[in-house]
Amino acid sequence: MPKKMSVKKILELDNSGMSGRDIAITLSTSRDSVAFVLALAQKLDLTWDKIKDKVEAEIYHKFFPDKFRYCHGICAC
DSSP states (O other): OOOOOOOHHHOOOOHHOHHHHHHHHTTOHHHHHHHHHHHHHHTTTHHHHTTOOOOOHHHHHHHTTTTTOOTTTTOOO
8 A cells, every 4th residue: 555645744845945856855755746736735725824733634634535534533543
């Protein structure tokens, strides 16, 4: 199973001014994955300021609702 990418970290690094290529290298993920997350964030109107106080699982669920279950932090699913 592929590892779950850190959507929150991608948005944080993008907000800091880091290039997509540098984000991919830093997080050991593909540039295509970084570009996909950034494009989807723009489409969903999710900026760093809007998600910085949310937990990773909640953010990931907004981006990929069918991939992993999110249960509002009540259980460890």
